Amino acid sequence: MRKVTVTIVVGIALIAAVVVVTLTRTSPRVLRVGLPGGLATNRTVLDLVTGETAVCQTNEVLPAGASDIRISLWAFFGPQVHVIAYRGSQILTQGRRSADWTSDSVTVPIKPLNQATSHVRLCVVAKPNSEAMFILGAPSPTRKAALISNSGTPTPEGGVGEEQPLKGRMGVEYLAAGRSSWWSRVLSVARHMGLGRAFTGTWITALVAALMTAAIALTLRLTLRELP
Amino acid sequence: MSRTPAQSQRPRKAPVGSRSFERRRKSEIERAARRRLARAQGGPSTDVRAVLRRVPAAAWMCALIALLNATAWSIITPPFQGKDEADHFSYVVQLANKGTLPKLADEGGFGGYSPEESLVMEGVHYYQTRFTPAVPAISSMAQQRALMEDVNAGASLEGSGEAGVATSEPPLYYALQTIPYSLGGGNMLVQLQLMRLFGALLGAITVLLTFLFLRELLPSVPWAATVGALCVALQPLLAFMSGTVNPDSMLYTIAAGVFLCLARAFRRGFTRRLAIVLGLLIAAGFITKLNFIGFAFGVFAGLVVLTMREARTRDRKQALRSGALAAGIGLAPVLLYMFHNVLSNHPTFGAAAGLITTKSLFHELSYIWELYLPRLPGMTHYFPGITTFKDIWFDRSVGLYGWMDTTFPVWVDNVALVPAAAVALLCGRELLAQRHALRARLAELCIYAAITLGVLVMLGISSYHNDVVIHEAAFGEPRYLLPMIPLLGAVVVLAIRGGGRRWAPVIGAAMVLLFLGHDIFSQLQVIGRYYG
Numbered sequence: 001m002r003k004v005t006v007t008i009v010v011g012i013a014l015i016a017a018v019v020v021v022t023l024t025r026t027s028p029r030v031l032r033v034g035l036p037g038g039l040a041t042n043r044t045v046l047d048l049v050t051g052e053t054a055v056c057q058t059n060e061v062l063p064a065g066a067s068d069i070r071i072s073l074w075a076f077f078g079p080q081v082h083v084i085a086y087r088g089s090q091i092l093t094q095g096r097r098s099a100d101w102t103s104d105s106v107t108v109p110i111k112p113l114n115q116a117t118s119h120v121r122l123c124v125v126a127k128p129n130s131e132a133m134f135i136l137g138a139p140s141p142t143r144k145a146a147l148i149s150n151s152g153t154p155t156p157e158g159g160v161g162e163e164q165p166l167k168g169r170m171g172v173e174y175l176a177a178g179r180s181s182w183w184s185r186v187l188s189v190a191r192h193m194g195l196g197r198a199f200t201g202t203w204i205t206a207l208v209a210a211l212m213t214a215a216i217a218l219t220l221r222l223t224l225r226e227l228p
Numbered sequence: 229m230s231r232t233p234a235q236s237q238r239p240r241k242a243p244v245g246s247r248s249f250e251r252r253r254k255s256e257i258e259r260a261a262r263r264r265l266a267r268a269q270g271g272p273s274t275d276v277r278a279v280l281r282r283v284p285a286a287a288w289m290c291a292l293i294a295l296l297n298a299t300a301w302s303i304i305t306p307p308f309q310g311k312d313e314a315d316h317f318s319y320v321v322q323l324a325n326k327g328t329l330p331k332l333a334d335e336g337g338f339g340g341y342s343p344e345e346s347l348v349m350e351g352v353h354y355y356q357t358r359f360t361p362a363v364p365a366i367s368s369m370a371q372q373r374a375l376m377e378d379v380n381a382g383a384s385l386e387g388s389g390e391a392g393v394a395t396s397e398p399p400l401y402y403a404l405q406t407i408p409y410s411l412g413g414g415n416m417l418v419q420l421q422l423m424r425l426f427g428a429l430l431g432a433i434t435v436l437l438t439f440l441f442l443r444e445l446l447p448s449v450p451w452a453a454t455v456g457a458l459c460v461a462l463q464p465l466l467a468f469m470s471g472t473v474n475p476d477s478m479l480y481t482i483a484a485g486v487f488l489c490l491a492r493a494f495r496r497g498f499t500r501r502l503a504i505v506l507g508l509l510i511a512a513g514f515i516t517k518l519n520f521i522g523f524a525f526g527v528f529a530g531l532v533v534l535t536m537r538e539a540r541t542r543d544r545k546q547a548l549r550s551g552a553l554a555a556g557i558g559l560a561p562v563l564l565y566m567f568h569n570v571l572s573n574h575p576t577f578g579a580a581a582g583l584i585t586t587k588s589l590f591h592e593l594s595y596i597w598e599l600y601l602p603r604l605p606g607m608t609h610y611f612p613g614i615t616t617f618k619d620i621w622f623d624r625s626v627g628l629y630g631w632m633d634t635t636f637p638v639w640v641d642n643v644a645l646v647p648a649a650a651v652a653l654l655c656g657r658e659l660l661a662q663r664h665a666l667r668a669r670l671a672e673l674c675i676y677a678a679i680t681l682g683v684l685v686m687l688g689i690s691s692y693h694n695d696v697v698i699h700e701a702a703f704g705e706p707r708y709l710l711p712m713i714p715l716l717g718a719v720v721v722l723a724i725r726g727g728g729r730r731w732a733p734v735i736g737a738a739m740v741l742l743f744l745g746h747d748i749f750s751q752l753q754v755i756g757r758y759y760g
Contacts, residue, residue, distance in 0.1 A: 004737045011741030015748060022752065027760050040356060040363050050699075070362065076632075076701030077620070080613045100619035100704075102632040104359045128612035132699065173362075182756070192759040196306050196352050196366045196375065198417035208300050212751070215296040216744065219458060222289045223740050226454040227733045 004227045008220060023186075026178035028107075031063040034172030035138045039072050039105055042138040046166040047148060050132050054154040056123040057146035057169055060085070062092060064116045065176045067109060069095070071124055072136035072171030074104040079129035083108045084154055086121040104136060107175070122172065123154035139168035146170045286454045287439040294435035294461035294470075297747065298428035301464075301471030304751055306365040306758050307352050307420050309630050310472025311707070314354065315392030316402070317420060317473050318345055321385055324406040329399055330391035342387035348416045351375035357758070358631040365758040379416055394475075396578070398561075400515040401475035420473065427477040431470025434477075435461045437484035438714045442721055444491040452724050455736040456717035462743040463716070464750035468629050469707050475517045476707055482513045483523060483711035487676075490530050494672040497542060498534040503550035506531075507557025515561050518580060522686020523711055524558070526679030531555055533671050595696060596688030599704070610696070620704040622648070627750055628705065634757045636749075647742055654726030654735065655719050661726075680712055 035042045062085055069083050078101035085092040095110035126133060137146070147163040155163075182189070190205040197204065308314045318341050322330045340346065349355070351374055357363050366375065394402075408426045412419030439457035446452055460466065470477045489506040493499075510527060513520035535551030566576050594607040599616055603609060614620065623641040627634070659666065666673065691703035720739055727735040 001733075004733045007734050007737040008741065011738060011745075015741065015745045018745070019748065019752070022749075027756065038362075040360065074359065077611070077614065077704060098619070098638055099614045100623060101635070102359070102628075103361055105362060130610065130612050131695075132701065182760070185760070189755065189759045192364070192367050193304075193755065195368075195372045197303075198379070198415050198421065200372055204303060208303050211296045211300040211303075212748070215293050215300070215462075218289055218293050218296070219462065219740060219744060222286060222293070222454060222458065223737055226286055226451040227736055228451065 001228065004224065008223060023182040026181055028068060028175040029178040030173050031066050031176050032061065032174045034060060035169060039070065039171040039173055042171045043136050044138055044168060046135045046137050046168055046170065048132060048134050050130065051150060052127040052129055054123055054125045054149045054151065055135060055146050055170055056121055056154055058121045060120040060122040060172065062113060062117045062120045063174050064114060065112050066174040067112050067177060068107050068175040069110055070105050070107045070173040070175055072104065073106050074134040074136060075131060076102055077131040078102060078106055079126045079131065079133065081106050081108055082125040083110060084123045086123065087117055087119065092117060092120060125154055135166065135170055137168050137170040144169060287436050287457065290439050290454065290457040290461050291432040291436040293458065295428055295432035297462060297467045298431040298470035299425060301467045302424035302428055304754055305468065305472055305630065307417055308349055308354050309357065310474055311631060312393050313473050314341065314349060315394040316475065318387060319391035319394045319402045320405045320409050320423065321345065322387065322391060323399065323402050324409050325385050330395045331389050332395050340388050342385045343383040344385050344416060347378040347381055347383050351378035359633050361633050361757055364760060397475060397517060398515040400512060401478040423473045424471055427470045427473060430477045430481045431466060434481045434484045437488050438717045441484065441488040441491055441714045442717050444488065444495060445718055446721055449725065452721040452736065455724055455740055456721040458740050459720045459743040460713055460717045462747045463713065464747045465625065465707060466710055466713055467747065469710065476710065479513065479517045479520060480710050480713060482509055482516060484714050485509045486527055487714040490675060493534050498538045498547060498550045500550055500553065503554040504557065507554040510558025511561050519686060519708065521580060522682040523679055525682035526675060528555065529678045530675040533675060592692050595692040596685060599688050599691055600684060621706060624704065625706040627753060629750065629754050630757065634754050636753060651719065651723045654723035658722045658726035676715060683709065683711060
């Protein structure tokens with residue numbers, strides 16, 4: 001019985017500590033959007049691909065300190081994504097995201113740059129792939145549009161014969177760590193949770209907390225009572 | 229002093245030796261004998277209250293914990309952000325308001341939701357939020373006011389007569405959901421919340437049945453069943469699914485009931501009453517969700533094994549009668565459905581008919597294999613770049629909530645491999661240590677394996693059809709495996725026992741905390757995604 005009590009005390013302390021640490025972290029903030037309005041408003045389907053693909057677009061501006069790039073791709077079983085940022089023939093930064101994501105955007109971590117860089121050619125490589133994937137963005141003139149290659153191999157300079165222009169530019173957002181921790185936003189999150197339902201109010205958050213507190217208390221009581 | 233009516237109605241004690249005393253004594257003896265006989269035959273008591281009284285307090289506590297957990301999830305998940313929730317809701321609307329089942333459109337795809345549902349979905353920013361982790365749920369009072377206007381607009385509830393992906397599903401779950409739907413008055417958001425609470429109740433019953441299944445399976449360590457059921461009650465994917473409108477939640481309950489009946493039949497004999505209950509559960513499964521077809525293959529194999537065993541060890545006639553009774557009751561809705569289809573010139577197997585056509589049996593088998601296991605030489609590469617058992621089944625079991633758009637960071641999935649491997653090792657150790665005892669239960673274990681295999685194959689066939697034949701997405705969601713959640717409880721129990729007598733309680737407590745932590749962080753992840 002004593003061992004069980006010690007395990008529970010240590011376990012609860014551990015969970016509480018990880019919760020506290022997690023809440024000191026920040027949620028990512030958008031440093032720069034590639035298209036006016038961001039990803040949420042630019043959802044035109046530029047292409048539907050089912051194989052290995054490389055999409056590159058020029059004239060991107062890579063902000064200083066960007067730690068992640070969010071790209072407008074929709075997939076149910078998202079493939080492995082490799083992002084490469086070129087300036088001329090030089091690779092400025094790159095990053096990878098493993099396969100199996102489901103969403104209308106995929107976030108790829110990259111190595112942050114110390115200073116903002118313009119005239120960047122940003123390439124997104126989805127390889128290997130056999131599942132359907134939509135490339136989303138906003139319509140644009142052909143000379144500004146993203147280029148797609150089915151070989152799945154990007155080139156720093158572009159202009160390779162097999163690259164074809166899409167209907168527009170792919171949605172891209174550059175992200176960095178946020179400034180305010182989750183702790184400092186607890187109240188605003190609690191208020192937010194009280195919206196979008198038949199009844200409104202922060203009491204909804206309190207109700208969820210009460211339900212979970214009761215569930216945890218009963219769990220611990222039952223564990224202590226039943227285990228030898 | 230005058231007597232109160234209650235006192236005056238109380239029966240007077242008959243004097244010892246009187247005729248009424250003897251009569252009462254005789255009937256009490258007969259009742260006791262019947263109870264003893266029923267217990268000896270493994271038959272359940274006819275008195276429901278007596279049956280419920282026999283359920284241990286710990287089982288009720290586990291169910292209550294599951295109810296609280298799923299209720300919390302039902303509030304955390306924004307309206308219609310459960311998987312296909314809008315479609316399932318639309319089915320209930322159709323059934324409750326028109327009294328008819330939804331119909332598949334002849335051509336042109338899904339014709340749309342009712343004007344009221346469309347308005348409310350617009351009000352909660354359903355399409356903007358779904359699949360888009362960067363877009364949270366509505367966040368301002370102005371948006372809330374607009375939503376309330378949409379809810380109270382009094383728009384028509386008459387839709388296209390379809391219910392999206394739910395259209396082809398059988399009606400039992402939806403028919404039951406019309407009760408909370410009608411209790412919600414005219415407010416669609418209240419109706420949705422009440423329907424979610426019904427799902428939470430089903431989640432609680434699933435946990436209760438899982439507890440009884442585990443107690444039946446391993447009666448020598450009663451507290452282990454409590455730990456197993458607690459882990460199931462705190463399993464976040466089960467709580468999330470139970471907290472949204474989805475027939476899966478009822479399928480889990482029925483599956484848990486079937487597992488319990490099978491475990492009882494293997495231990496206490498395949499009685500007539502148990503056969504009736506099992507048959508009713510099978511029938512309910514068939515009219516709850518099409519996925520039950522896969523589950524049922526193993527259950528029917530179980531019926532054959534149980535009948536043969538019973539015929540060998542006890543009364544042959546009785547055994548055959550029990551087997552036929554369970555199969556007959558279970559198959560009745562399927563046969564009626566097929567008969568109706570034949571009469572109305574529809575495909576005999578209805579919506580399931582589409583799954584029977586295949587391009588190539590070898591390719592289909594290769595696909596099903598690769599959906600779960602590494603590709604073998606000679607097989608077409610269906611999932612290049614994806615290690616299906618890890619990337620799909622394991623990682624997504626760690627966390628896949630909302631409209632499939634809320635997951636943990638990749639490193640969490642990798643860290644989760646450590647406790648999962650520890651549980652697998654402990655479970656394997658116990659199975660190895662108990663191999664002689666397991667031999668006696670080989671038939672029962674094979675049936676559980678057959679049920680699991682049936683579910684996996686059925687899911688593989690559906691996925692192949694959707695992915696390869698009609699070029700839509702593959703079905704890679706662990707929620708489809710949750711009908712086997714009682715077996716997860718069994719794995720937990722075995723892992724605890726695998727730790728040895730000395731450490732078993734410590735491992736049990738650690739296991740409960742592991743599931744609790746998983747649940748809490750899953751909720752925080754969903755809160756961060758929708759309200760952060």
